[in-house]
Amino acid sequence: MRRLAVVTSLIVAALALASTAVRDDAQAAAVVVPPDPSALDAAQLVSNACSKCHGFNGVSTSPLFPILAGQVPGYIESELRLFRQRGRSDPHARAFMWGIARALTDEQIKGVARYFSTQPAVTGKGSSNPALADKGKLLYENGTPERDIEACTVCHGHNGEGVNSQPRIAGQHRDYFVLEMVQFRSGLRENKVMQHVTEKMTDDEIAALVEYISTK
Amino acid sequence: MLVSTPAQAVPPFARQTGLACEACHTIPPELTSFGRRFKLNGYTLTTRPPLVSDTDDHKKNTVWLSDLPGLGILFQATYNHYNRAPPDSAVPGATAQSENLEFPQQFSLIAAGAISDQVGGFLQMTYDQPSGTFGVDNTEIRYVNHTENSDWLWGVMFNNNPGNQDVWNSVAAYPTLDFSNQSLWSAGGAGGAALSSPFFEGLGGLTAGPTAYIWYKDSLYLGVSAYHAAVSGSVTSTLDSTNLSAGGGTLEGWAPYWRAAYEHDWGYNSASIGVSGMASKFTPSLIAGQTLDPGYVNHYRDMSYDWQYQYNGQHNIFSFLGRYTHENAEYDPGLVPAFYSNSINHLDEWNVTGTYYYNRHYGALVNFVRTTGTADVALNGGNGSPGYQYEVLELDYLPWLNVRLIMQYNIYNVVKNNQNPFFLLNATNPRASNNNTFVFGLWMDF
Numbered sequence: 221m222r223r224l225a226v227v228t229s230l231i232v233a234a235l236a237l238a239s240t241a242v243r244d245d246a247q248a249a250a251v252v253v254p255p256d257p258s259a260l261d262a263a264q265l266v267s268n269a270c271s272k273c274h275g276f277n278g279v280s281t282s283p284l285f286p287i288l289a290g291q292v293p294g295y296i297e298s299e300l301r302l303f304r305q306r307g308r309s310d311p312h313a314r315a316f317m318w319g320i321a322r323a324l325t326d327e328q329i330k331g332v333a334r335y336f337s338t339q340p341a342v343t344g345k346g347s348s349n350p351a352l353a354d355k356g357k358l359l360y361e362n363g364t365p366e367r368d369i370e371a372c373t374v375c376h377g378h379n380g381e382g383v384n385s386q387p388r389i390a391g392q393h394r395d396y397f398v399l400e401m402v403q404f405r406s407g408l409r410e411n412k413v414m415q416h417v418t419e420k421m422t423d424d425e426i427a428a429l430v431e432y433i434s435t436k
Numbered sequence: 437m438l439v440s441t442p443a444q445a446v447p448p449f450a451r452q453t454g455l456a457c458e459a460c461h462t463i464p465p466e467l468t469s470f471g472r473r474f475k476l477n478g479y480t481l482t483t484r485p486p487l488v489s490d491t492d493d494h495k496k497n498t499v500w501l502s503d504l505p506g507l508g509i510l511f512q513a514t515y516n517h518y519n520r521a522p523p524d525s526a527v528p529g530a531t532a533q534s535e536n537l538e539f540p541q542q543f544s545l546i547a548a549g550a551i552s553d554q555v556g557g558f559l560q561m562t563y564d565q566p567s568g569t570f571g572v573d574n575t576e577i578r579y580v581n582h583t584e585n586s587d588w589l590w591g592v593m594f595n596n597n598p599g600n601q602d603v604w605n606s607v608a609a610y611p612t613l614d615f616s617n618q619s620l621w622s623a624g625g626a627g628g629a630a631l632s633s634p635f636f637e638g639l640g641g642l643t644a645g646p647t648a649y650i651w652y653k654d655s656l657y658l659g660v661s662a663y664h665a666a667v668s669g670s671v672t673s674t675l676d677s678t679n680l681s682a683g684g685g686t687l688e689g690w691a692p693y694w695r696a697a698y699e700h701d702w703g704y705n706s707a708s709i710g711v712s713g714m715a716s717k718f719t720p721s722l723i724a725g726q727t728l729d730p731g732y733v734n735h736y737r738d739m740s741y742d743w744q745y746q747y748n749g750q751h752n753i754f755s756f757l758g759r760y761t762h763e764n765a766e767y768d769p770g771l772v773p774a775f776y777s778n779s780i781n782h783l784d785e786w787n788v789t790g791t792y793y794y795n796r797h798y799g800a801l802v803n804f805v806r807t808t809g810t811a812d813v814a815l816n817g818g819n820g821s822p823g824y825q826y827e828v829l830e831l832d833y834l835p836w837l838n839v840r841l842i843m844q845y846n847i848y849n850v851v852k853n854n855q856n857p858f859f860l861l862n863a864t865n866p867r868a869s870n871n872n873t874f875v876f877g878l879w880m881d882f
Binding site for chain 2: 268283399
């Protein structure tokens with residue numbers, strides 16, 4: 221058994237060393253901070269709270285949480301304000317962000333938005349279904365006027381990079397993207413524009429869109 | 437008093453952070469990746485402004501108090517129906533009732549949360565219905581700090597249950613079952629020795645000690661601890677071990693405990709492997725008038741290898757976790773062969789659990805436990821085997837995340853010798869299946 225223990229320990233140590241090569245993204249400063257949330261600056265907030273789900277550099281591991289790296293700052297600000305006033309009540313907003321955002325100051329919101337928006341944006345991992353991606357491209361760029369579905373480019377830009385305070389969607393987790401679209405459609409996530417755009421959209425069209433977005 | 441169930445979900449932490457249960461738990465008590473980091477960081481994350489705070493000339497906090505203390509309540513009730521009416525230990529040959537209803541089975545008061553910017557704690561006081569006692573349950577205090585680049589986190593802490601400081605549910609001190617082993621043994625039933633389990637699994641609440649740990653790049657955990665008997669003095673009052681059929685005893689000096697684990701997260705997935713161990717010296721109270729110094733000393737060396745895989749998806753959550761533990765028990769020559777037939781015994785335990793939940797409302801759990809070991813007639817009676825095997829099948833319904841209804845069936849395939857309470861009714865061939873138990877349970881915290 222002692223030999224087995226040694227072997228296991230070596231495996232653990234080897235995996236740890238290997239991990240250093242792939243986890244160099246943990247760059248944000250971690251600081252000893254008072255637990256008074258209103259006293260934290262943006263870097264401290266990211267280190268102590270945001271990074272636990274969204275990653276230090278805004279690239280989340282789990283698709284439960286959106287990628288924030290390179291996100292449009294105005295969008296992050298508006299969503300954080302919505303969370304703070306409980307104006308967004310989709311399940312994840314309630315479970316996670318109502319609590320996290322409840323004591324944020326305007327200054328902190330701006331600082332966090334600045335932090336994540338200046339992290340290097342990630343791009344999609346590509347599509348394994350080019351035909352579906354092409355169908356999504358058509359829908360993304362042109363919408364379906366006869367069914368009153370507007371083109372996505374109007375708000376999200378030609379490459380999903382976001383416009384003004386409308387969010388960047390390029391590079392986003394596929395599962396997260398689909399979930400949000402479905403929740404806009406059902407009204408679970410309140411947003412009049414997105415509800416209008418998605419209410420006539422089929423599951424197949426959402427699948428086509430996410431296929432196209434994954435190429436961006 | 438023995439430490440009972442794990443802390444489960446902790447409402448004070450939810451009040452402190454504003455986060456719902458699912459942030460830290462897939463389904464309580466199993467921790468998510470975020471929950472593990474919250475615990476390793478000493479429970480200090482808060483989004484609640486302090487009511488009282490002060491700093492010194494260097495802007496370092498001198499006091500921080502929340503407007504509300506972090507309090508919570510945990511409540512468990514259970515109905516057990518045994519496959520066969522158990523023997524009444526007070527009246528030889530007679531049987532007791534085959535059902536019991538415990539309301540509550542367990543009732544805990546929990547005080548937990550950030551104490552300062554780098555110190556957090558958890559204190560659980562529990563009323564235990566079968567024993568009728570109210571006492572200190574799992575307790576810990578942590579101090580945590582980081583390096584500047586956050587790659588290294590380190591902490592020092594005190595607790596009273598070896599292994600409960602862990603963050604993976606695959607270790608023995610952090611089980612996955614809410615109503616584990618609802619058999620005659622845990623329900624205060626009659627007769628029978630306790631089921632043989634590795635020595636270090638029975639020390640909760642009876643020991644205390646410091647731990648130092650590091651957490652490297654959100655992946656590697658290394659921790660070392662040393663545990664001491666909680667009370668010094670009489671060998672009979674210090675450590676009422678249920679691991680020895682012969683009764684109580686006490687830990688001798690300090691018992692080192694160590695832990696290494698590695699976690700990797702990707703997508704909705706999280707996987708970990710780990711190893712933990714403890715070396716204990718123990719003086720059993722087998723001889724009347726026995727003194728501690730000089731005393732008879734047994735040596736236990738436990739080594740456990742565990743793994744955990746989690747899929748924490750949007751609708752589907754499942755996990756597969758378990759451990760294999762090997763124990764080497766070396767007995768004092770002065771106690772062999774009067775109390776132990778062999779000078780060295782081995783014990784091997786497998787404990788494997790699989791769970792599935794849909795939308796955090798509906799779930800199922802399967803738990804398999806198998807223990808084998810060296811036959812020791814003096815210790816275990818009969819043919820001496822300490823072996824047993826059982827499975828737990830469970831269905832769960834959570835109308836709310838903090839309210840859980842459980843229907844469980846415990847199936848016993850093997851229970852040997854004096855570990856089987858029914859040996860009092862049938863000394864030559866007690867049937868393992870007599871111990872099969874149907875359980876209906878209610879668990880909630882608020």
